[in-house]
Amino acid sequence: MTETTVTPNVAFGALIGKGVLLIILGVLIGVFTLASTFVAVTMLSILLIFLGVALLCGGTSFGKSGVVAVVLGMLVIILGIITLVNPAVFEVFLVYFIAAVAVINGIFSLVTGIMGAGTGNRVMNIIIGILGIAVGIAIFALSFTLTPVVMGVVIMYVIGIFLIIVGIISIIQAILVKSAEKKAIAA
Numbered sequence: 001m002t003e004t005t006v007t008p009n010v011a012f013g014a015l016i017g018k019g020v021l022l023i024i025l026g027v028l029i030g031v032f033t034l035a036s037t038f039v040a041v042t043m044l045s046i047l048l049i050f051l052g053v054a055l056l057c058g059g060t061s062f063g064k065s066g067v068v069a070v071v072l073g074m075l076v077i078i079l080g081i082i083t084l085v086n087p088a089v090f091e092v093f094l095v096y097f098i099a100a101v102a103v104i105n106g107i108f109s110l111v112t113g114i115m116g117a118g119t120g121n122r123v124m125n126i127i128i129g130i131l132g133i134a135v136g137i138a139i140f141a142l143s144f145t146l147t148p149v150v151m152g153v154v155i156m157y158v159i160g161i162f163l164i165i166v167g168i169i170s171i172i173q174a175i176l177v178k179s180a181e182k183k184a185i186a187a
Contacts, residue, residue, distance in 0.1 A: 012181070015174035022167030029160035037152040041087040041094065048080030091152040092143075098155055099139035102162075106132025121176070124169050135162055 029036045052073045059069025083090035110129025113122050135158055143151055 011177050012174050015170050015177060019167040019170035019174065022163045022170060024167075026160040026163030026165075026167060029156055029163065033153055033156045033160070036156050037091070038087070040156075041090050041152070042084070044094070045080050045084040045087070045090055048076055048083065050080075052077030052080055095139060095143045095151050095155060098159070099136045099143065101136075102132045102139065103136030106130065106134075106136060121173050124173050124176075128166060128169060131162065131165060 052075070055069050055073030055076060057073075059066035059071075059073055083093075106129045108129070109125045109132060113125030113127075113129055116122055139151075139155060139158065142154060146154060
């Protein structure tokens with residue numbers, strides 16, 4: 001006698017959950033743009049200070065070989081304090097960092113889609129890749145014409161829209177996964 005087990009489709013649930021959360025986050029960022037910018041910069045500044053303290057403490061426990069960690073820890077603490085006092089400095093860094101991450105992630109998604117890894121999601125990966133590259137290039141281009149504060153607000157809107165689009169694509173991917181599962185069961 002053969003026993004069959006039913007396994008829940010984790011990919012479907014994860015993609016639906018991811019899609020819904022990204023859409024909600026995108027809407028929240030769009031509605032509370034200025035607050036999102038302030039909170040992001042403040043949290044990252046505080047995170048830098050904690051990271052610096054961790055490097056400083058870790059470096060002192062290694063004796064002479066931890067000198068580099070101690071110096072780096074002090075520099076990171078100073079950077080954290082500067083960015084906490086003058087958020088515009090950090091916003092400039094954040095603008096370039098987000099643009100670079102968008103381009104790099106876009107390239108990886110595009111290559112993944114072109115190479116055919118996960119053939120059911122190939123088109124979606126290509127779309128996300130093209131969008132990521134376009135968003136990164138747009139952020140780089142706009143960063144030379146807008147002030148850091150205005151650029152921070154623009155980036156928050158762009159991030160919100162991007163998250164909504166990726167959330168919708170994730171839900172579409174979930175539907176495709178569910179459809180493929182039904183076809184596999186029927187076959």
